[in-house]
Amino acid sequence: MDVRGLMRWARYAASRRGVRATRFAWRRRRIDARGLPDRGREPARAPGPVTGAEPQPGGGIVRFARSELRICVVAGGAVFWGWDGAGPEPSYALAGGVPEPDGRAGLEPDKDGGWRVVSERVTVEVSRVGAVAIRTPGGIALRRELPPRWWEPVGGGPARWTQRAEVAADARFFGLGGRASGPRLRDGAYRLWNTAARGPAGSGDGPPPLTMPVQLVVADAGTHLAFQDSTWDGVVTLREGEEGAGSGHDRPGTVEVRMEGGPLRCWVIVGRPARVLAHWARLTGAPAAPPSWALGPQCVGPVGGGVAEAVRTVAAWRERGLPLSAVHVDAGGPAGSRAGAPFGSEGSAPVEGVRLVSVVAPAVPAEPGNAVYEEGAAAGAFVRDGSGREVRGVDRAGECVYPDFTDPRVRRWWGGLYGEDRARGFSGVWHERNEPVSPASFGDRTLPRSARHDLDGRGGDHREGHNVYGLTMARAGYEGLLRARPGERPFLVSRSGWAGMQRYGGAGAGEVCGDWRGLRAALSAVLGLGLCGVPYAGPDLGGGDGAPSAELWVRGLQLGAYLPLFRIRAAAGAGPGEPWEFGPVVLGHARAALGERERLRPYFVTLAHMARLTGAPYARPLWWGSPEDRSLRGCEDAFLLGDALLVAPVLEEGVERRPVRLPKGRWYDRATGRVYDGPGRVVLDAPLSRAPVLARGGSVIPVRGADGGVELEVWAPAAGRRGGGVVVPDPGDGWEEAEVERYTTRLVDGRVRVRRVGAEGSVPPGRPVRVRGL
Numbered sequence: 001m002d003v004r005g006l007m008r009w010a011r012y013a014a015s016r017r018g019v020r021a022t023r024f025a026w027r028r029r030r031i032d033a034r035g036l037p038d039r040g041r042e043p044a045r046a047p048g049p050v051t052g053a054e055p056q057p058g059g060g061i062v063r064f065a066r067s068e069l070r071i072c073v074v075a076g077g078a079v080f081w082g083w084d085g086a087g088p089e090p091s092y093a094l095a096g097g098v099p100e101p102d103g104r105a106g107l108e109p110d111k112d113g114g115w116r117v118v119s120e121r122v123t124v125e126v127s128r129v130g131a132v133a134i135r136t137p138g139g140i141a142l143r144r145e146l147p148p149r150w151w152e153p154v155g156g157g158p159a160r161w162t163q164r165a166e167v168a169a170d171a172r173f174f175g176l177g178g179r180a181s182g183p184r185l186r187d188g189a190y191r192l193w194n195t196a197a198r199g200p201a202g203s204g205d206g207p208p209p210l211t212m213p214v215q216l217v218v219a220d221a222g223t224h225l226a227f228q229d230s231t232w233d234g235v236v237t238l239r240e241g242e243e244g245a246g247s248g249h250d251r252p253g254t255v256e257v258r259m260e261g262g263p264l265r266c267w268v269i270v271g272r273p274a275r276v277l278a279h280w281a282r283l284t285g286a287p288a289a290p291p292s293w294a295l296g297p298q299c300v301g302p303v304g305g306g307v308a309e310a311v312r313t314v315a316a317w318r319e320r321g322l323p324l325s326a327v328h329v330d331a332g333g334p335a336g337s338r339a340g341a342p343f344g345s346e347g348s349a350p351v352e353g354v355r356l357v358s359v360v361a362p363a364v365p366a367e368p369g370n371a372v373y374e375e376g377a378a379a380g381a382f383v384r385d386g387s388g389r390e391v392r393g394v395d396r397a398g399e400c401v402y403p404d405f406t407d408p409r410v411r412r413w414w415g416g417l418y419g420e421d422r423a424r425g426f427s428g429v430w431h432e433r434n435e436p437v438s439p440a441s442f443g444d445r446t447l448p449r450s451a452r453h454d455l456d457g458r459g460g461d462h463r464e465g466h467n468v469y470g471l472t473m474a475r476a477g478y479e480g481l482l483r484a485r486p487g488e489r490p491f492l493v494s495r496s497g498w499a500g501m502q503r504y505g506g507a508g509a510g511e512v513c514g515d516w517r518g519l520r521a522a523l524s525a526v527l528g529l530g531l532c533g534v535p536y537a538g539p540d541l542g543g544g545d546g547a548p549s550a551e552l553w554v555r556g557l558q559l560g561a562y563l564p565l566f567r568i569r570a571a572a573g574a575g576p577g578e579p580w581e582f583g584p585v586v587l588g589h590a591r592a593a594l595g596e597r598e599r600l601r602p603y604f605v606t607l608a609h610m611a612r613l614t615g616a617p618y619a620r621p622l623w624w625g626s627p628e629d630r631s632l633r634g635c636e637d638a639f640l641l642g643d644a645l646l647v648a649p650v651l652e653e654g655v656e657r658r659p660v661r662l663p664k665g666r667w668y669d670r671a672t673g674r675v676y677d678g679p680g681r682v683v684l685d686a687p688l689s690r691a692p693v694l695a696r697g698g699s700v701i702p703v704r705g706a707d708g709g710v711e712l713e714v715w716a717p718a719a720g721r722r723g724g725g726v727v728v729p730d731p732g733d734g735w736e737e738a739e740v741e742r743y744t745t746r747l748v749d750g751r752v753r754v755r756r757v758g759a760e761g762s763v764p765p766g767r768p769v770r771v772r773g774l
Contacts, residue, residue: 017394017396017439018441020394020398020399020439021394021439021440021441022440022441023394024392024393024394024438024439024440025440025441025442025443027392028438028440028443028447028448029443031385031386031391031448031450031451032448032449032450034385034386034387034450035385035386035448035449035450035451035461036449036450036461037153037157042151042152042153042154042160043151043152043154044149044150044151045066045067045149045150045151045152046066046067046130046147046148046149046150047064047065047066047067047069047083047129047130047147047148048064048065048066048067048129048130049064049065049128049129050062050063050064050113050114050115050126050128050129050130051063051064051065053107053115054107055106055107055108056072056101056106056107057072057101057102057103057106058072058073058074058101058102058103058105058106058117059071059072059073059101059105059106059107059117059124060072060106060107060115060117062107062115062126064129064130067083067084067130068083068084068085069081069082069083069126069130069132070082070083070085070086070087071107071117071124071126071132072088072101073101073102073105073117073119073122073124074098074099074100074101074102075099075100075101075102076099076102076121076279076282077102077119077120077121077122077269077270077271077279078099078267078268078269078279078283079122079124079134079267079268079269079270080098080265080266080267081124081132081265081266082263082264082265082266083148083263083264083265084150084263084264086263086264086265087265088229088265088267090456090458091229092231092468092471092472092498092499092500093227093229093283093284093498093499093500094283094284094500095283095284095285095286095500095503096285099282099283102119102120104119104120105117105118105119110125110126112127112128113128114126114127114128120137121137121270121271122134122135122136122137122268122270123135123136123137123139129147130147130148131144131145131146131147132144132145133145134224134268134270136221136222136270140221140222141168141221142167142168142217142219142221142222142224142270143165143166143167143217143224143226143268144165144166144167145163145164145165145266146163146164146165146166148161148162148163148264149161149162150264157261158232158260158261158262158463159261160258160259160260160261161258161259161264162256162257162258162259163228163256163257163264163266164254164255164256164257165226165254165255165256165257166252166253166254166255167217167219167241167252167253167254167255168219168220168221168241168250168252168253169241169242169243169250169251169252169253170219170220170241170243170630171217171218171219171240171241171253172184172217172218172219172240172633172634173185173215173216173217173238173240173253173255174215174216174217174218174527174528174531174621175212175214175215175216175225175528175531175532176190176192176211176212176213176214176215176236176528176532177208177210177211177212177214177528177529177532178208178210178507178509178524178525178526178527178528178529178530178532178534178537179208179524179525179528180208180510180520180521180524180525181521181524182524182525182527182528182636183523183524183527183528183531183621183636184633184634184636185238186238186240187238187239187240188237188238189235189236189237190207190211190235190236190237190238191207191211191233191234191235192207192211192212192213192233192234192235192236192259192467193207193211193233193234193444193466193467194207194208194209194210194211194435194466194467194469194470194496194497194498195207195208195209195211195435195444195445195446196209196433196435196437196439196445196446197209197510197511208510208525209435209470209495209496209508209510210470210494210495210496210497210498210501210507210529211467211498212498212499212532213227213228213229213230213234213236213257213499214226214227214499214532214533215227215236215255216273216276216531216532217255218273218623218627218633220628220630222270222271222272222627223270223271223272223273223276223627224268224269224270224271224276225267225268225269225276225277225280226255226266226267226268227266227267227268227280227499228257228259228264228265228266229263229265229266229267229499230259230261230262230263230264230265231262231464231465231466231467231468231498232259232260232261232262232463232464232467233259233260233463233466233467234257234258234259234260235257235258236255236256236257236258237254237255237256237258238253238254238255239253239254240253241253241254260463261463261464262464267283269283272627273620273623273624273625273627274614274616274624277531277533277614277615277616277617278614278615278616279615280533280615281502281533281614281615282615284499284500284502284503284533285500285502285503286502286503286612286613286615287502287503287533287534287535287536287611287612287615288478288489288490288492288502288503288504288505288506288536288612289489289608289609289611289612289738290489290491290505290506290536290608291427291428291488291489291490291491291733292601292605292730292732292733293325293326293355293427293733294325294326294355294428294491294565295325295564295566295601295604295605295608296323296324296325296326296566296597296598296601297322297323297324297325297561297566297568297594297597297598298324298325298326298327298328298357298565298566298567298568299313299317299324299326299327299328299567299568299569299578300327300328300330300359300540300567300568300569301313301327301328301329301330306329307329307356309329310327310329310356313327314327314352314354316578316580318352320579320580320587320591321591322579322590322591322594323594323595323597323598324354325354325355326354326355326356326357326427326428327354327355327356327357328357328358328359328430328567329356329357329358329359329426330359330432355427355428355491356425356426356427357426357427357428357429357430357491358421358426358428358429358430359429359430359432360429360430360431360432360477361395361431361432361433361434361437362402362403362405362431362433362434362436362469362473363393363395363397363400363401363402363433363436363437363438364376364382364400364401364402364403365395365397365398365399365400366390366392366399366400366401367397367398372417373401375413376401376403376410376413377390377401379409379410379413381403381404381407381409381410381413381414382401382402382403382404383401383402383403383404383447383451383452383453383462384451384452385448385450385451385452386450386452386461391447391448391451393436393438393447394438394439395433395437395438395439400438402436402438402447403473403476404453404454404465405469405472405473405475405476406453406454406455406456406465406468406469406472407453407454407456408454408456410454410476411472411475411476411479412476412479412480414473414476414477414480415476415477415478415479415480415481415483416480416483417480418477418480418481418484419480419481419483419484422481422484422485423484427491428481428490428491428492428493429477429481429491429492429493430492430493430494430495430508431470431473431474431477431492431493431494431495431496432495433495434469434470434473434494434495434496435466435469435470435495435496436466436469436470436496446462446466447462447466448462449461449462449463449466450462451465453465467498468498469496470494470495470496470497470498470501471494471496471497471498471500471501471504473494474492474494474497474501474504474505475503475504477490477492477504478490478492478503478504478505487734487735488733488734489733489734489735490504490505491505492504492505492506493505493506493507493508493536493565494506494507494508495507495508497534499532499533500533501534502533502534502535502536505536506534506535506536506537506538506564506565507529507534507536507537508537508538508539508540508565508567509522509525509526509529509537509538509539509565510522510525510539510540511539511540511569512539512540512541512542512556514547514548514552515548515552516552516651516652516653518539518556519552519555519556519559519649519651520636520637520651521539522538522539522541522556522559522563523559523563523636523637523639523649523651524636525537525539526538526539526563526564526619527617527619527620527621527639529617530617530618530619530620531617531621533615535564535607535608535611535615535616535617535618535619536564536565536608536611536618537563537564537565538560538563538564538565538566538567539560539563539567540567540568540569541556541557541559541560541566541567541568541569542556542557542568542569549653550582550583550585550586551653551654551688552653553582553586554582554586554589554590554593554688555649555650555651555688555691557579557589557590557593557594558589558593558649558650558690558691559649559651559691560593561593561594561596561597562597562600562619562641562645562647562649562691562693563618563619564604564607564608564617564618564619566597579591579594588689589688589689589690592689592690593690598704599703599704600701600703600704601704602702602703602704602710602727602729602730603641603642603644603645603701603702603703604618605702605728605729605730606642606702606726606727606728607641607642609728609731609738609740610642610726610728610740612738613738613740618641618642619639619640619641620639620640620641620642621633621635621639621640622635622638622639622640622646622661622663623635623663624640625640625643625663626663626664626679629663629664629679631661631679632661632663632679635661637649637651637658638660638661640663643696643699643725644695644696644699644700644701644715644725645670645693645694645695645696645699645701646660646662646663646667646693646694646695646696647691647692647693648660648684648686648691648692648693648694649691650686650691655686656685656686656687656688657683657684657685657686658683658684658686658692659681659682659683659684660681660682660683660684660692660694661679661680661681662676662677662678662679662680662681662682662694663678663679664678664679665677665678665696665697665718666678666696666697666698666717666718666721667694667695667696667697668694668695668697668715668772668773669684669692669693669694670693670694670695671685671690671692671693672685673772673773675697675773676694677718695713695715695772695773696715696723697715697716697717697718697721697723697773698715698716698717698718698721698722698723698724698745698746699714699715699723699724699725699745700712700713700714700723700724700725700726700727700743700745700754701713701714701715701725702727702728705768709766709768710727710729710730710767711767711768711769711770712727712743712754712763712767712768712769712770713770713772714745714752714754714769714770714771714772715771715772715773716745716747716752716771716772716773716774717745717746717747717752718747719747720747721746721747722744722745722746723744723745723746724742724743724744724745724757725742725743725745726740726741726742726743727740727741727743728740728741729741741756741759741764742756742757742758743755743756743757743763744757750774751774752771752774754769754771
């Protein structure tokens with residue numbers, strides 16, 4: 001910690017909030033000392049040799065001397081296995097129950113005394129000592145799980161466990177909820193514990209507010225997703241392999257998962273990236289498509305400003321001709337009394353067509369006269385310790401309590417408060433500080449680990465409930481918004497969450513700090529979240545510590561204009577935060593970036609509904625369509641936006657030309673029309689006025705025309721090649737089924753022909769077509 005940081009810490013420690021945080025930290029330690037048993041000596045245990053097997057549909061149970069393994073291949077090819085009697089349910093990740101087993105697959109004896117399950121898409125081998133190998137139908141190994149180990153407390157209680165796996169030497173790792181150091185995850189240990197960030201994105205290497213035990217592994221032999229379904233605290237240690245290491249032999253990559261408890265169970269999905277994410281969405285739930293207005297620019301007013309500040313913000317943006325879809329109202333407080341801003345805002349009708357979004361934190365001030373607290377206390381809605389007393393933490397408003405969102409009764413009560421919020425004119429909700437956060441001067445900034453949770457009737461403590469606290473709060477909010485206005489798709493974004501959170505909305509990807517690291521961190525987090533099944537995500541641009549330079553602010557805005565969730569935040573004490581505060585030149589660049597986002601709005605609508613239908617993220621790594629291209633796996637400064645666009649944001653100071661690695665195919669610079677053929681590496685102009693964006697040859701991109709309607713921007717395919725694309729006309733903010741229009745393109749006698757698949761005529765009547773690239 002530098003001198004400046006030490007002085008800030010000293011001032012905080014001496015403040016009223018600092019004193020409260022210290023008191024809470026000591027109180028939490030005392031509660032855990034009473035509520036958590038001494039684990040005692042923990043003997044290690046391994047499965048031992050195989051003793052028999054029981055075939056079942058899709059797989060069966062393999063028994064070992066000291067454990068048993070349940071294995072099943074479900075319809076579609078996903079593989080489940082669970083040790084020590086663990087089944088796929090109950091699970092906070094799964095949606096709609098467990099898929100049916102693959103009736104054509106079954107357990108059969110394998111060589112060397114083991115067992116195997118053979119299906120159309122995958123082969124699973126279980127060795128006689130408990131190793132589990134996942135192979136392609138051609139027999140190539142994608143992943144080999146070594147026999148697990150358990151450490152069981154002598155006095156009883158949950159066992160800690162370790163699972164180690166080997167992957168191909170050329171494999172690269174992605175996922176784990178989206179990490180600032182990604183999207184490709186380097187060698188190192190990654191903690192699985194949702195943690196309130198002590199700084200903005202890119203300012204540290206600690207665990208983020210949103211973690212998931214989801215790994216996406218890309219190798220020459222194929223791509224696979226592995227999901228360890230335990231919500232407990234844990235650490236994933238990754239080590240990339242090395243080809244030709246040691247006398248010409250490959251050293252495999254390794255994944256070691258250490259969990260403090262919970263079931264030892266895993267899902268694995270294999271295939272091309274698009275297929276893997278599609279099956280993951282079927283397993284954990286289709287991503288919620290945001291309402292169309294939420295795909296435009298949004299901003300956050302300063303803390304404490306309320307609706308009055310929102311009105312000022314809208315007027316200032318309108319005065320300068322800048323597009324704005326929503327203002328997020330953060331009054332600096334969590335849920336309070338109904339008479340005084342229950343969700344941190346006075347409430348109001350929508351401001352001049354711009355939506356209002358309420359910023360909500362879970363902590364409820366424990367104050368007499370606070371109607372929400374008194375109502376929740378009477379219903380037993382708050383988290384309690386082992387003695388039955390309410391667990392009290394601290395937040396901005398002072399001493400507070402926390403609803404137990406793992407209790408269905410509490411979720412319904414809390415969701416009812418959102419209905420009141422909607423009645424006052426708010427169109428959506430942003431969840432903050434829902435890891436949950438309780439500032440502490442030492443230790444984790446969360447509740448005591450011995451605090452009790454309902455866990456949907458199963459009962460347990462905060463060690464198991466912490467990571468799903470944000471997920472279950474999102475469920476409470478989503479269902480409450482849906483009950484309040486069943487004819488509208490809810491808008492909900494959560495800072496914290498877990499696997500399956502895409503069912504209830506999107507994810508915040510942290511604040512971009514006042515230096516260039518934050519831009520890379522933001523892009524990495526969004527790409528990583530998309531590969532974990534959460535496609536609608538984005539950072540807070542302009543927020544965080546420090547005062548961004550005009551160049552950094554412009555480059556951040558240009559990056560955000562191409563990310564799914566586009567939100568600008570003027571953080572208190574961070575210097576200028578609104579476009580006009582940097583002067584007329586920057587204002588012009590900001591107007592261009594915001595205008596480009598609005599022009600691409602129909603494309604974002606298409607991506608949102610295709611994500612709901614297919615699970616594919618809006619923003620994708622460059623290797624998405626070519627995972628076998630090793631040169632693309634390490635590219636972290638550019639990304640694909642859908643299938644049609646390649647975005648190469650500027651992430652370094654002083655750069656006006658930058659190299660870009662291209663996937664295979666023909667690509668056009670959208671600003672100059674210059675053509676490039678990939679795969680390969682090119683250098684593009686990147687003036688401060690714009691970020692380089694390339695369009696794929698043959699693509700069909702829906703954009704907003706000059707008259708406000710949708711036109712098709714078509715880029716010429718290479719000679720002898722075909723292209724195409726999909727268009728989803730905006731179905732509105734309700735539940736109307738989205739119509740998917742599919743188009744093909746080809747070059748014939750120097751002209752580009754555009755045809756709609758399965759329809760008479762080339763394009764719908766009145767839909768202009770603008771051909772570029774000839």
